[in-house]
Every structure is written in C-alpha cells, then in structure tokens.
Amino acid sequence: MSDKGDSEHAYPRPGDVLDGKYEVQKVLGEGAMGAVVRATHKLRQAxxxxxxxSPDVMGRPGVVRRFLNEGVAASQINSDHVVKIYDVCELPSGVPYLVMEYLEGEDLKELIAREGQPGLVDIPRAVHFTLQILRGLQVAHRADIVHRDMKPANVFVVRKDGDPDFVKIVDFGISKLRTEDKIDLTAAGSSLG
Structure with missing residues (x-):
C-alpha cells in the first residue's frame, strides 16, 4: 500500500507515503464508497x-470505470470553479485513487443546513453561488463533459482571493462525455452510491 503500509487498513493512514511522493497527513472522511485523505506532495511541499x-465496491460492474472516469473527465476541465485532478493512480493492492486539489471549506449542503437557503435570506449571495456554478459547468460543457449529478453536496465553498463564497464543483464520477467517439460510462438502470 505504501512505504509504511498496514495490511489491516483498506486505505493509507497518516504517515504512509504513496508512490514515494504523497505523505498522508490526515483522514478527512471514510464511507461505504471510499475515503478521502489529506496528503503532502513531499517534493513540492504542497x-x-x-x-x-473502497475495495468493497470494486467488484460491482462499472464502478471502477466510473471512478476512473471522474479523474479523466475532471482533469480535462480548466476552470477555477472545478476541482483540479492532478493524477489517477493505483495502490499496489489495485485500489484506484485520484490526486486532487486540496480544498478547505464545506459543501453547499452543509452551508445550507447551517445557515439556511441563501436565496431565501440573501439573494445577491445566492446569485453569486449560481453564477460560479454556471461558469464551471460552461467550461465543462465546452470540453463535452456533462456533470449529471449537480446537487449542493457536489458544490464546495472555499475562501479564495478574499471571496469567502468561492465555488468549486466536485465529483464528476457519473459525468458523461458528449462526443460520439468517446464511451458513455453510465448505464441505464444502474445505481450509484
């Protein structure tokens, strides 16, 4: 799993080093579909x-392909409002993982649960969120990528350049490539976590 791997854990833990360059710092979240950790690129110190x-879901038809599709699709989108994917990798155990831009903030679903719906209280703020989401989706659509799972949980709100409500679209796992020469990686009737 890593230079200091532990076989009793499905995912790398703090202190593990992956591919000789990503040192795991902290587990950010773990669920039935997978896990996200914060790491530091050892050379760049970034x-x-x-x-x-999750290894438990890898046997389901099409799931690995959809996961890898997220990395490929999002890496083709060059927008400040879409999370950046730097690499698509695999642990020695065969578990795939994405190397992504680290974001500090919260998703829009959490913000709404905490503060209420911005459109009901603060219309300019709601418009600010909406315009940023549309800018990110516009760039994705120009790259022939349709997100297909837009919801508040897939909109991350961060502080950037003095803007406390800067939006990043995440989770392109069930996106669809619109061009005919590319494979449609979603299947009719399939259910996703």
Missing part, C-alpha cells in the same frame, strides 16, 4: 487530497 475507492 497539500493534496487523495480520493480512494
């Missing part, structure tokens, strides 16, 4: 997020 697929 924080990154590593998103792992």
């Amino acid at each position: 924080p990154v997020a590593l998103k792992f697929m």
